Amino acid sequence: MKKRIIGAVSALLMAITGTVMVLSYVNGADERALAGAKTVNVLVMSKNVAGGTPAEQLGEFVTQQQVPAKVVPSGAVSDLEELAGQVAAVDLVAGEQILVGRFAKPADLESAGAVSVPKGMQEVTISLEPPRVVGGKLQAGDTVGIFMSLEEGPKEQGPISHLTLHKVLVTDVQGLAVPAEESGDASAPVPANNVLVTFAVSAADAERIIYGQEFGRIWLSKEPETADEKGTRILDKEGLYR
Numbered sequence: 001m002k003k004r005i006i007g008a009v010s011a012l013l014m015a016i017t018g019t020v021m022v023l024s025y026v027n028g029a030d031e032r033a034l035a036g037a038k039t040v041n042v043l044v045m046s047k048n049v050a051g052g053t054p055a056e057q058l059g060e061f062v063t064q065q066q067v068p069a070k071v072v073p074s075g076a077v078s079d080l081e082e083l084a085g086q087v088a089a090v091d092l093v094a095g096e097q098i099l100v101g102r103f104a105k106p107a108d109l110e111s112a113g114a115v116s117v118p119k120g121m122q123e124v125t126i127s128l129e130p131p132r133v134v135g136g137k138l139q140a141g142d143t144v145g146i147f148m149s150l151e152e153g154p155k156e157q158g159p160i161s162h163l164t165l166h167k168v169l170v171t172d173v174q175g176l177a178v179p180a181e182e183s184g185d186a187s188a189p190v191p192a193n194n195v196l197v198t199f200a201v202s203a204a205d206a207e208r209i210i211y212g213q214e215f216g217r218i219w220l221s222k223e224p225e226t227a228d229e230k231g232t233r234i235l236d237k238e239g240l241y242r
Helices: 002-034 106-112 203-215
Strands: 039-045 062-068 122-128 143-150 160-174 195-201 217-222
Touching: 122 160, 122 203, 122 217, 143 203, 160 203, 195 203, 203 217
Parallel strands: none
Antiparallel strands: 039 062, 122 195, 143 160, 143 217, 160 195
């Protein structure tokens, strides 16, 4: 019995010794791989962080790693001070290197991005051709009228159109072309893709918008707070002449 115990202990010690030797070799391999190669320090996310987080608050969520310079992407950050006064422009994911291009000044995000959603409302996005988006002149913060057209009205009167919703807040617009005079490139092409427009609406109005997108057609008007809403009606073919 005593011999069995001694044998078991000896086997355990040999296994531990072997594991230590393997780990030492692996660590040594990493060091040998870096030996003779130019290395740099980079910052890597250790936890997920939401977009909008100030760079000054990232200290506890990052680690510094040494990697070969030849594998470091352009814009890699080695010190958070390089990002002073900026915020994350997108969500940051654990394991990714921190890059300058993923940060921006708060003012830049406000001028180019979405506006906040009023309490109690939800967002819904639809895809429209540029002519249906006020000629591509809409931007976040505008309010619009939403016209809906259906092939068949509720009383079998044929196709109908109606200004269904008034002064709807636009929270985001994506896909609009930048005018050549603003881009600085006179030959800049105008994208032919649809425009994605996001609205802040109540649940009931979200249903109306989705129904119009799914089973009819939608047209937007730029409708500021001062716009007069009077005189609208469900318009059918006969209504054009009344």
